[in-house]
Amino acid sequence: MTISLAKGQRIDLTKTNPGLTRVVVGLGWDTNKYSGGVDFDLDASAFLLYEDGKAKGTDDFVFYNNPSGGAGSVTHTGDNRTGEGDGDDEQVVVDFSKIPAHIHRIGITVTIYDGDGRGQNFGQVSNAFVRVVDAASDREVLRFDLGEDYSTETAVVFCEFYRAGADWKFQAVGSGFTGGLSALCKNYGLDAQ
Template sequence: MSINLSKGQRIDLTKTNPGLTKVVLGLGWDTNKYSGGAEFDLDASAFLLYEDGKAKSEEDFVFYNHLKAYNGAVEHTGDNRTGEGDGDDEQIKIDFSRIPSHIHRIGITVTIHEAESRSQNFGQVSNAFVRLVDEASGREVLRYDLGEDFSVETAIVFCEVYRQGADWKFQAIGSGFSGGLAALVRNYGLS
């Protein structure tokens, strides 16, 4: 049975699910019909963060042009440029056993590609969610539906998975940014 989370909630992953080492974060969304004529292209990314909450190099940033970090410890399965269809629009896989010890937190984000030039924002996006699936069994462990709380934002931190001692936990974030991917990159310490 999957657990539905609300904004800000935290949940144990590995302590309450012994043997959970490989997970798939499925991210999905729909776009409203009032798009202004341009196609929507939403992009999932992962920021691998040190203890200070910052990424240190391009190796710590996984997205459609850099699909793997740390020999596959975090892997983006590929860019979906339309978001058409049901289910996950993009996925990020994490193998907790391969995450280097200096990485303490992984921020999972979604941005709208060329949002400014296309006059698009998350006010035009609905049914956004992230779900965490046990890769070995295919069982959905948890789900966080973001709701319709956004208007002018062009980037959202959906969630974070983070290390606490030997265990990994999940936090539903749902925090929006204006300024798209560039704002997120700066927020997480990259230029």
């Protein structure tokens, strides 16, 4: 049975799911009927964070152009440039057993590619969700539907995984940013040039 979370809620992920070591983080969305003449290109990313909540280099930032990080513990499966169709639009695979000891948190984010330049924002996106699936059994463990209206934001932190001793927990974040990927990188300690 899938657990549905609300913004701000946390759950013991690996403690309540014994044997869970590898998950597929599925992210999905629909775009509202919008005739701007350009497709929405939403991009999922993962930031691997040290104890101070900051990423330190390119290996700590996983996205379609850097599809693997954290010694292979986090992998982006590919860029979907239109978001068409049902189900997950993009996926990030996380192997908790391979995450380096210095990584304490993983932020899963979605940005609108060139959102400012195209006049696009998350206010024009609906049905956005993140779901966590056990990679071994293909069972959906939890789901977080964003449901909020983001009128000017071009980037959103959907969720974070974080260490609690030997276990990993999940937090439904739903925090929006203006300034797209650059703002997210700055938030997580990277310089996006």
